[in-house]
Amino acid sequence: MSEAAIPALPAAAPRRMGHGAFWLASAAVALLLVLALRGFGNEYAYFAATFVLQYVVLATAWNILGGYAGYVNFGAAAFFAAGAYATVAFGKALGLGLLPCIALAAATGGLMGFATGILTLRLRGAYFAIATLCLSVVLQTIVVNWSYVGGSRGAYVIRPREVPWPFDTYGGYLCAVMVVLAVASVAIARTIERSRLGLGLAALRDDEAAAEAAGVPTLRLKLVATTVSGALMATAGAPLPYLNSYVEPNSAFGLAYAVNAIAMPLIGGTSSWAGPVIGAVLLASLQQAATVTISSAANLLIVGAVLVVFVCAAPHGIVGLFRGRR
Amino acid sequence: MTEVVLRAEGVGKRFGGFAALSGLELEVRAGERLGLIGPNGSGKSTFTNCLAGAFPSHDGAFTFKGEGLAGLKSHERARRGLARTFQLPRPFRGLSVIDNVRVPLAYAGRDAATEERAMECLDSVELAGKANRMPKELTQVELRRLELARATALRPDLLIADEAMAGLSHAEVDQILGLLFRLNAAGTTIIMIEHVMRAVTEFSQRLAVLVAGRKVADGDPRTVLSMPEVEEAYLGR
Numbered sequence: 001m002s003e004a005a006i007p008a009l010p011a012a013a014p015r016r017m018g019h020g021a022f023w024l025a026s027a028a029v030a031l032l033l034v035l036a037l038r039g040f041g042n043e044y045a046y047f048a049a050t051f052v053l054q055y056v057v058l059a060t061a062w063n064i065l066g067g068y069a070g071y072v073n074f075g076a077a078a079f080f081a082a083g084a085y086a087t088v089a090f091g092k093a094l095g096l097g098l099l100p101c102i103a104l105a106a107a108t109g110g111l112m113g114f115a116t117g118i119l120t121l122r123l124r125g126a127y128f129a130i131a132t133l134c135l136s137v138v139l140q141t142i143v144v145n146w147s148y149v150g151g152s153r154g155a156y157v158i159r160p161r162e163v164p165w166p167f168d169t170y171g172g173y174l175c176a177v178m179v180v181l182a183v184a185s186v187a188i189a190r191t192i193e194r195s196r197l198g199l200g201l202a203a204l205r206d207d208e209a210a211a212e213a214a215g216v217p218t219l220r221l222k223l224v225a226t227t228v229s230g231a232l233m234a235t236a237g238a239p240l241p242y243l244n245s246y247v248e249p250n251s252a253f254g255l256a257y258a259v260n261a262i263a264m265p266l267i268g269g270t271s272s273w274a275g276p277v278i279g280a281v282l283l284a285s286l287q288q289a290a291t292v293t294i295s296s297a298a299n300l301l302i303v304g305a306v307l308v309v310f311v312c313a314a315p316h317g318i319v320g321l322f323r324g325r326r
Numbered sequence: 327m328t329e330v331v332l333r334a335e336g337v338g339k340r341f342g343g344f345a346a347l348s349g350l351e352l353e354v355r356a357g358e359r360l361g362l363i364g365p366n367g368s369g370k371s372t373f374t375n376c377l378a379g380a381f382p383s384h385d386g387a388f389t390f391k392g393e394g395l396a397g398l399k400s401h402e403r404a405r406r407g408l409a410r411t412f413q414l415p416r417p418f419r420g421l422s423v424i425d426n427v428r429v430p431l432a433y434a435g436r437d438a439a440t441e442e443r444a445m446e447c448l449d450s451v452e453l454a455g456k457a458n459r460m461p462k463e464l465t466q467v468e469l470r471r472l473e474l475a476r477a478t479a480l481r482p483d484l485l486i487a488d489e490a491m492a493g494l495s496h497a498e499v500d501q502i503l504g505l506l507f508r509l510n511a512a513g514t515t516i517i518m519i520e521h522v523m524r525a526v527t528e529f530s531q532r533l534a535v536l537v538a539g540r541k542v543a544d545g546d547p548r549t550v551l552s553m554p555e556v557e558e559a560y561l562g563r
Contacts, residue, residue, distance in 0.1 A: 196432045196439070199421075203429045206418040209380060212400035213410050214476055215434035219399075271420065 019194065023187050030183040034176045038167075046171035050243055052284040053178040054236050058257065059264035059276035060185045061232030065225045066262065067270030068198060070205030071124075075116070075132035076261030078139045079109050079230050081252035083237030085143055088155045088247060092148070097160065098177065098242055105238035106231045113230020117223040124208075133258075140253040154248025157241035174242055181239075185232045190273040192228070201225060233261070256300060260284070263303045267310045269319030278318050282306075328355040331391060331484050331515050332377075338385030339372050339539075346372040347539045350386065354484065354517060359510050361530030361547065362519045365559055369539040370519045371413065374488050378410045379403045391483060405434050409482035413489045415469035417461035424448065424457040426472055430479040437481055444479070451475040451505055467498040474505055484515045491522045499525050527551070535559065 017025070037049055058080060065071050086105035090096050096104070120131040144152045159170045167173040192198050203211040204218045211218050237257075241247040260283060268279025283306060287299040314321045332354040339347040347369045354360050364370050376383040379400035388395040390408055398406070418426050427447045431439035448454045451471040456464065464472060470490055477485055487506060491499045503525055510516050520526045526533065526547070533550040535543040537559040543550045550556060 199425065199429055199432055202421055202425075203418045206420050207416045209400070210412065210416040210418065210476075211429065212380070213378060213404055213412075214430040215401045215404040215480060216429060217399070217401045217433070 019191050026183045026187040030179050033179045043171045046175040048288050050175045050178045053182040055280040055284040056182040057185045057236035058261050059280040060189045061229050062261040063265040063276045065229040067265050068201040069225045072129045073132045074129045075135040077253045077257040078136035079233035080237035080257045083234030084240040084247050084252045087238045087241050088149045102238040106235045109234020110227045110231035113226040117226030121222045143249045156246050263307045269317030272319050275317050275319045331356045333389040336386035337383050339383050359531045360517045361526040361533040364536035368536040374486050407483035409477035409480045410486040411473040415473050419461050423459050427475050427479045434480045447475045447479045486517045488519045491525050
């Protein structure tokens with residue numbers, strides 16, 4: 001879209017690895033990561049890795065709509081929190097465990113994304129961004145007043161005593177689940193990017209009228225992007241109640257999620273699946289390090305400072321820096 | 327008699343109280359080269375936008391290849407073989423030249439979206455050598471050629487070339503004219519909307535003139551250009 005805040009980056013080099021090969025490689029990476037983390041066997045390592053990986057999912061999900069299609073979504077926190085609260089609500093109502101709750105959270109986020117798309121996709125640029133911000137406020141107000149999921153007091157989620165084999169702690173299991181979610185979301189993003197859908201999204205990001213004239217059904221593609229993006233953002237938030245054993249509206253709808261979801265792809269580079277991954281690993285690790293060494297209050301300050309540096313020095317992000325040198 | 331590809335019947339478009347097009351009647355036959363001229367603000371681009379589906383028209387109807395276009399979105403019209411270029415080139419700036427052409431190939435579904443077909447489209451506008459360049463590396467005339475390549479990738483039955491020669495030099499106008507002649511020889515009906523009179527007169531078999539949203543003349547180019555109402559529209563009384 002012409003008003004998109006993110007400048008378009010030159011296309012990637014000729015594509016080499018096929019979708020099947022990438023999915024297989026992703027599965028191998030997931031397995032290696034799980035084994036490596038199991039090697040640490042340290043609860044904090046599990047927590048920190050889960051924290052970083054949830055941002056990999058969130059940033060990757062945001063980028064499908066914000067980066068590929070150029071529609072900047074300021075409501076990432078709404079989708080993330082919807083995922084977290086879907087886990088609470090479905091867990092309480094149906095007595096389901098983590099994995100079915102993640103699937104239901106994805107469905108909830110997908111439906112929310114689709115509805116948001118229907119309601120807002122005729123808006124562009126800043127108007128779309130503001131509408132998504134409003135969505136976050138509306139949803140937070142609903143959750144604050146919904147006592148079934150704890151209202152403003154929040155809700156406690158007790159981790160199951162029995163830990164699935166072959167994990168020795170629930171933290172390790174949660175981390176492994178997050179590894180799988182992160183790798184799957186990256187593989188989904190890359191599949192979209194390198195497919196006909198990705199080509200159409202790139203076209204509509206650059207010029208919607210020209211894309212329509214070239215036969216691209218822009219509205220349908222945007223709906224697909226909002227739905228997939230929404231589903232994955234909710235997936236990122238679904239394990240949160242188990243990670244912290246507690247969830248409450250102010251933290252689940254926190255500014256940090258909305259800002260990080262945008263800043264991470266921007267810093268990594270929005271035109272490629274690798275950008276959000278690099279941005280998320282870099283920023284989330286920095287924030288985790290700041291939390292344990294300085295204070296969690298320093299987190300947003302770090303994001304702001306890094307973002308300012310990148311917007312000025314590398315507007316196409318880290319991926320753009322490397323492509324520029326080739 | 328050659329088949330009518332496009333028929334506009336009483337087409338009208340208003341912007342608030344301003345009537346940009348009123349009761350436009352026009353027929354274009356298969357394989358024809360029609361020039362559509364008129365002073366600035368006469369409704370040429372509005373006509374293009376209404377026909378391509380970018381704007382809804384308020385009155386009348388378009389019939390394309392015997393089917394009504396009412397209710398069809400731009401992309402649906404493109405898929406039916408109705409292509410347009412834009413006054414100012416609008417490339418997909420984040421995509422390489424070849425990917426710009428792959429978009430209509432992938433979505434219009436009239437041709438396989440193969441690299442060979444994309445290169446064929448680029449070759450037809452002499453851009454094959456710049457397939458992996460980015461649009462920002464192209465000159466003005468190359469951008470116009472890219473617009474044409476993207477339009478031809480739809481394998482259109484009708485192409486509306488909206489001021490495809492604006493701002494180009496004499497030699498560059500000849501290049502674009504050559505491309506349009508080749509396209510037409512390959513069977514594409516072309517409506518040329520243009521201010522470059524040399525190009526319009528050289529290209530058009532028939533000329534229609536719009537003034538203030540109304541068609542004031544339609545016929546043989548020499549006859550039309552010598553009509554007093556056309557002279558008056560361009561030169562004043």
